[in-house]
Amino acid sequence: MEPFRFHLFVCTQQKPEGATSCPASGSFAVLDALDREIQARGLGNDAQLTTCGCMGLCDEGPVMVVYPAGVWYRRVQASDVSEIVATHLRNGKPVDRLIWNDAPAMKAMAVEHGEKFRAAMAVRDKAGTLPDRLEQTIRGYMPSRCILTALELDIFTAVGEGANAEQIGARIHANARAVGMLLNALVSLGLLAKSGDNYENTPESARFFVQGSKDNHRNGLLHTANIWHRWSTLTDAVCRGTHIPIDRDHTPEWTHSFIAGMQRNAKDRAPHVVKALGATGVRRILDLGGGSGAYSIAFAKACPEVRCEILDVPEVVPLAAEYVGKAGASAQVSLRAGDMLHDDFGSGYDLIMLNAICHMFSEEENRNIFCRAHQALAPNGRLAVQDFILNPDKTGPQHAALFSLNMLVSTDGGASYSEPEYTGWMKDAGFTDVCRINLPGPSGLIVGRAK
Numbered sequence: 001m002e003p004f005r006f007h008l009f010v011c012t013q014q015k016p017e018g019a020t021s022c023p024a025s026g027s028f029a030v031l032d033a034l035d036r037e038i039q040a041r042g043l044g045n046d047a048q049l050t051t052c053g054c055m056g057l058c059d060e061g062p063v064m065v066v067y068p069a070g071v072w073y074r075r076v077q078a079s080d081v082s083e084i085v086a087t088h089l090r091n092g093k094p095v096d097r098l099i100w101n102d103a104p105a106m107k108a109m110a111v112e113h114g115e116k117f118r119a120a121m122a123v124r125d126k127a128g129t130l131p132d133r134l135e136q137t138i139r140g141y142m143p144s145r146c147i148l149t150a151l152e153l154d155i156f157t158a159v160g161e162g163a164n165a166e167q168i169g170a171r172i173h174a175n176a177r178a179v180g181m182l183l184n185a186l187v188s189l190g191l192l193a194k195s196g197d198n199y200e201n202t203p204e205s206a207r208f209f210v211q212g213s214k215d216n217h218r219n220g221l222l223h224t225a226n227i228w229h230r231w232s233t234l235t236d237a238v239c240r241g242t243h244i245p246i247d248r249d250h251t252p253e254w255t256h257s258f259i260a261g262m263q264r265n266a267k268d269r270a271p272h273v274v275k276a277l278g279a280t281g282v283r284r285i286l287d288l289g290g291g292s293g294a295y296s297i298a299f300a301k302a303c304p305e306v307r308c309e310i311l312d313v314p315e316v317v318p319l320a321a322e323y324v325g326k327a328g329a330s331a332q333v334s335l336r337a338g339d340m341l342h343d344d345f346g347s348g349y350d351l352i353m354l355n356a357i358c359h360m361f362s363e364e365e366n367r368n369i370f371c372r373a374h375q376a377l378a379p380n381g382r383l384a385v386q387d388f389i390l391n392p393d394k395t396g397p398q399h400a401a402l403f404s405l406n407m408l409v410s411t412d413g414g415a416s417y418s419e420p421e422y423t424g425w426m427k428d429a430g431f432t433d434v435c436r437i438n439l440p441g442p443s444g445l446i447v448g449r450a451k
């Protein structure tokens with residue numbers, strides 16, 4: 001069976017730093033170039049591009065194989081890709097200069113590699129060496145912290161069109177020696193390029209981390225940097241059973257980054273939520289803890305008759321007003337400062353949204369919100385909870401399980417909750433037709449209808 005005209009396998013087996021491997025000799029650049037070239041030449045439906053693990057031919061990498069003919073290419077570089085696509089995939093003629101068809105030599109190399117690999121693993125196992133996978137996870141904070149510090153110091157903006165460590169240090173008022181060390185680490189992470197003493201942004205860092213770029217994520221990512229400090233309290237929080245307040249929380253700057261962080265997540269999710277919930281029969285929406293207003297804005301844009309009301313804490317309302325104003329949605333989206341745990345919600349809503357809200361609160365608080373939301377809905381109105389929803393045994397998905405700890409270090413009684421918990425609380429509050437709607441990405445929806 002051949003579902004595709006061509007099936008390309010590119011080896012992307014990651015190995016410890018310093019070891020010979022296809023990624024170390026450029027296979028990811030080959031993969032990217034193949035993907036772009038295949039699409040550009042309109043071959044997306046004919047050629048299936050797949051990554052694969054080590055084939056034991058690492059010294060000759062990057063290695064790729066094109067089926068159904070089983071053509072093996074070695075030492076492929078991104079610069080070879082246009083020829084491979086034009087000659088092989090379009091005209092059916094493999095690129096001779098890259099072909100490796102010495103089957104006995106290839107087999108001997110792969111067998112020898114396999115034997116060496118198994119012997120090395122046996123030695124490590126006997127010595128009780130921690131597996132690389134665990135080492136990497138445990139040290140995972142190092143690259144993360146490095147990038148977060150670079151964002152906090154706005155290093156990528158300071159690099160600008162290119163500068164040396166002294167110039168960058170002067171621009172951010174930091175020590176030149178230490179800045180040089182940070183810059184070198186950022187080069188090792190692929191986020192800067194270095195030539196002589198000069199550092200430059202990569203296309204990716206220039207696009208995502210530099211002030212003035214339309215896709216700059218720095219403001220929202222500063223919230224992740226703030227949360228890093230909370231995660232440092234995890235050990236104490238686990239012992240105490242709740243969060244440990246830290247000084248840097250809830251300053252005006254903190255709130256500004258928090259809402260920018262919420263906007264960063266919500267702006268991509270909001271259209272999916274609007275599509276999943278549908279605007280048919282929806283005229284009045286209450287957006288509890290609406291944050292940047294991304295979900296209300298998305299509903300307003302999808303449906304001119306819809307009117308949304310965002311209820312959020314007083315310090316967030318002016319920030320939300322700015323986002324709503326910039327989106328040109330002020331005529332449809334109004335704002336109310338208040339406390340959703342205690343304030344009256346009003347009545348007659350067709351839809352009440354709890355986007356990324358329930359994880360902040362305890363079971364008791366969520367049950368209370370669900371009951372009051374039920375009373376505030378018009379007949380047939382819906383309550384929609386969007387959150388990271390755990391499996392019944394709460395051990396996954398991983399994102400939701402880890403996020404539960406995010407709420408342990410951030411709130412009095414918050415957590416990630418499971419689908420049976422959400423559906424149970426909704427039914428107990430009087431909702432019917434309670435169902436789950438999966439969304440693209442890590443969050444899901446639980447929706448119930450008021451009688």
Ligand SMILES: C[S@@+](CC[C@H](N)C(=O)[O-])C[C@H]1O[C@@H](n2cnc3c(N)ncnc32)[C@H](O)[C@@H]1O
Pocket residue numbers: 262263266288289290291292293294311312313316338339340341354355356357360
């Ligand atoms: C995690 S954010 C989610 C924001 C928005 N729904 C979204 O998904 O982008 C939680 C929001 O709830 C607001 N909030 C927290 N406690 C609140 C309370 N007691 N009453 C009203 N809003 C609250 C926060 O200010 C923040 O905007």
Ligand code: FES
Pocket residue numbers: 011012013020021022023053054055056057058061063
């Ligand atoms: S890493 Fe690609 S063949 Fe070994």
